[in-house]
Amino acid sequence: MPQVIADISVSLDGFVAGPDDSSDRHALGIGGERLHQWLFELDTWRARAGREGGDRGVGADIMGEYFTRTGAAVIGRRMFDHGEKAWGDEPPFRVTVFVVTHRPLPPRPMSGGTHFEFVTGGVAEAVGRAVAAAGAQGKNVAVMGGGQVIAAALAAGVLDELRLHVVPVLLGGGRPLFAEPMDPAIALETTRVELSSGVTHVFHRVLK
Template sequence: MTLVTADLSISLDGYVTGPRPSRAAPLGRGGERLHEWVHRLDSWRDPSAASGGGGGPDADVLAERAEGVGAVIMGGRMFAHGGAPWGEEPPFRVPVLVLDRTPREPLRRGRTLFRFVTGGPAEALAEARRHSGDGKIAVAGGALTVRRFLLAGLVDDLQLHLVPILLGGGTRLFDGPVPEGIRLEQTRVIGSPTVTHLRYLVRR
């Protein structure tokens, strides 16, 4: 069965965006600090980079998560906030299924093809399976999309990248009631000076 993964950077006080997001600052005030550990890595700037100043355990975690991904799912807000969208060469390079309310024609940017799904998480996952081959399916975000997939029991493996900052507000991944029967089994902890990577198997 295809493995469905989800990854999010999260602050010590539980937020995946900062307060007061806007078009100019989609991650809210201070929210971009959640992803500084990624943006400094050679493997993020250039997936073909094998070594360099941005190596170490963080690069290993990022490379592991990217390995074997055959399709990506994201929410419409994350797609829109990517900008134009996501430049001329987005980092995905596999089909991306975008949850959207309005039907749209597929959109190609470089080696990435964005397809738009209006039927919710189950339909997006079924469509992703058709495009992923034997590869993993990564639920990229944002927080509300990952939460929807988790609560629907559609995620197998969750990884939270705990960044030692306090945002004081914003969007939480875990907010409000959750269905009974969903359990997180911690399977790994990897630390570095800038972030702690927490990996969980999602039990249902």
């Protein structure tokens, strides 16, 4: 059975994007790019972009395995809208990506193996379709964000693991990981903590 794994970078003050995030001004919010610099410097990430070199530490191992084991992904429409221009014709996913949206679009095949499918039935439906797609390959599902989609997946009981990459920056505002109060009955267990190149990787298993 595929594991459904949420994975996101977060600032020390709890934000996954900086202030004033918009697709036409600051896609990651003001200062939000600092949350992802550690990822862009990994050799496993650079290799996906056809570039050489990069950090080969534990973070590269974590994300390299994550990429290899991912057979389908789930993202929100905001993340799609913000990233569409930057990703270009060959997005970095290389799997089918189910986009949770109220504004459907036709399926969109891209170069490099990425295929966007737009799902209007909510996060649980999107995750269910992703599980079917990933399961056919014997792989996992990656719920990549933004924070609203991850929170909704956690609240819906469809997550198996929550991985936070905690970056030691303070954004002072923006989009929090959990914008709305979560059910205190949801229980998680920290299973792994790793420090690499200025980011702390914290793995949490969702207890069901």
